[in-house]
Amino acid sequence: MDKIIIEGNGPLAGSVKISGAKNAALPMFAATLLAPGATVLENVPDLMDTRTIAKLVEVLGARIEKTDDSTYAIDCVEIKNHEAPYSLVKTMRASCLVLGPLLARLGRAKVSLPGGCAIGERPIDQHLKGLSALGATIDLSHGYVDIHTSSRLKGARITMDIITVTGVMNIMMAAVLADGETVIENAAREPEVIALADFLRSMGANIKGDGTATITIEGVTSLKPASTTIIPDRIEAGTFMVAAAITGGDVTITNANPKHMSALSGKLKEAGCEISADDSKIHVLAKNGIEAVNVTTAPYPGFPTDMQAQFMALMSMARGASVIEETIFENRFMHVAELKRMGADIKLSGNSAMIKGIKKLSGAEVMATDLRASASLVLAGLSAEGRTVISRVYHLDRGYELMEKKLEKLGAIIRREPSGESKKQ
Numbered sequence: 428m429d430k431i432i433i434e435g436n437g438p439l440a441g442s443v444k445i446s447g448a449k450n451a452a453l454p455m456f457a458a459t460l461l462a463p464g465a466t467v468l469e470n471v472p473d474l475m476d477t478r479t480i481a482k483l484v485e486v487l488g489a490r491i492e493k494t495d496d497s498t499y500a501i502d503c504v505e506i507k508n509h510e511a512p513y514s515l516v517k518t519m520r521a522s523c524l525v526l527g528p529l530l531a532r533l534g535r536a537k538v539s540l541p542g543g544c545a546i547g548e549r550p551i552d553q554h555l556k557g558l559s560a561l562g563a564t565i566d567l568s569h570g571y572v573d574i575h576t577s578s579r580l581k582g583a584r585i586t587m588d589i590i591t592v593t594g595v596m597n598i599m600m601a602a603v604l605a606d607g608e609t610v611i612e613n614a615a616r617e618p619e620v621i622a623l624a625d626f627l628r629s630m631g632a633n634i635k636g637d638g639t640a641t642i643t644i645e646g647v648t649s650l651k652p653a654s655t656t657i658i659p660d661r662i663e664a665g666t667f668m669v670a671a672a673i674t675g676g677d678v679t680i681t682n683a684n685p686k687h688m689s690a691l692s693g694k695l696k697e698a699g700c701e702i703s704a705d706d707s708k709i710h711v712l713a714k715n716g717i718e719a720v721n722v723t724t725a726p727y728p729g730f731p732t733d734m735q736a737q738f739m740a741l742m743s744m745a746r747g748a749s750v751i752e753e754t755i756f757e758n759r760f761m762h763v764a765e766l767k768r769m770g771a772d773i774k775l776s777g778n779s780a781m782i783k784g785i786k787k788l789s790g791a792e793v794m795a796t797d798l799r800a801s802a803s804l805v806l807a808g809l810s811a812e813g814r815t816v817i818s819r820v821y822h823l824d825r826g827y828e829l830m831e832k833k834l835e836k837l838g839a840i841i842r843r844e845p846s847g848e849s850k851k852q
């Protein structure tokens with residue numbers, strides 16, 4: 428397994444280009460299943476997760492060609508298979524995004540139930556509640572969810588018990604081909620939900636209200652293929668903003684959407700960073716040190732849970748004490764033990780972490796436990812004294828494209844040690 432080795436050094440400086448958003452790309456691949464014909468997806472980040480969803484869509488019958496590093500041509504003329512196998516779903520929970528489109532197109536979808544993962548139990552009951560309200564019959568057996576309908580799905584009024592991003596996406600992708608009107612209340616408002624709605628609209632769907640808590644969908648009888656460009660990754664952009672902050676740097680983040688970054692930008696400003704932005708650029712200047720600020724994660728437009736671990740690394744070396752409360756996932760504190768190995772002073776109590784900032788973290792051997800936890804360790808390593816060695820970086824590769832190359836360009840001393848290299852030396 429690859430390792431990342433970082434020698435903590437001075438402030439990062441320069442500019443970094445943000446890739447397409449993983450969490451916007453994954454539902455787009457699933458949505459291509461809805462229309463018979465050829466689609467082109469551009470600005471797709473080259474990640475383990477995007478490769479997995481491409482493989483899944485291929486297993487279901489699509490013909491896929493990667494025409495360059497970030498462009499996929501996907502032909503969904505013939506979708507014959509309705510089953511997403513365990514071998515793929517176990518590596519990526521977002522595989523369950525094919526449930527809605529398969530049900531709408533084929534009247535049947537069988538997907539291995541995603542198990543719990545490092546950040547929490549993560550059930551899909553809300554996805555199933557919505558699909559069942561649209562008229563589907565659901566059988567759960569042998570570790571699979573088997574959803575079917577013998578007639579066209581029927582529009583329904585659905586109130587989500589909790590706000591779920593992929594849950595609302597699945598219901599939207601089923602409802603676009605249902606008979607009549609579907610109203611989803613208490614819907615997620617994330618930019619990735621709007622991006623999916625935009626893509627579905629360009630395929631001929633009739634969707635209103637995305638980006639608000641009530642989404643209304645008037646079903647149509649068929650959709651035509653369309654092409655799209657994936658929106659910038661707001662979590663990658665946020666991670667680089669924190670990289671600038673934690674190293675006292677001066678970094679310009681390009682190809683980003685500053686409108687998606689309000690909660691994080693606000694917190695970084697409170698912490699003492701100077702932040703300015705135009706249409707697609709964000710500039711972060713952190714010359715006066717970092718003050719402690721409290722953060723509570725919340726659905727968009729609140730502070731993203733996907734930035735919680737990275738922000739905790741920053742608070743570990745802030746002036747003063749802060750509290751970070753995690754309200755989305757019950758177990759998203761796996762990075763705490765690793766940050767403590769680097770000297771961080773953090774106490775956990777239920778879903779809150781109390782962090783007393785220290786002057787300097789110290790480099791150590793640490794282990795990545797999930798995607799965003801890995802990013803927090805990289806950030807900690809950049810600002811720490813001495814060498815940090817992060818193992819199990821395959822977690823990082825699920826969601827960050829060329830992270831160490833991008834950091835190196837900003838002046839970080841960072842390298843990847845491919846598995847087996849240390850043995851060869």
Ligand code: EPU
Binds near residue numbers: 589590591592594757
């Ligand atoms: N939940 C349920 N029942 C459901 C669905 C969700 O109880 O049917 C709970 C979850 O267990 C969680 C909360 O609701 O406690 C919110 O989960 P949500 O469904 O919104 O998460 P998700 O759709 O599975 C997406 C992102 C995550 C991101 C969350 C929250 C994708 C592919 N994944 O997951 O991204 O953390 O929304 O914003 O879009 C990441 O990129 O590192 C990542 C984990």
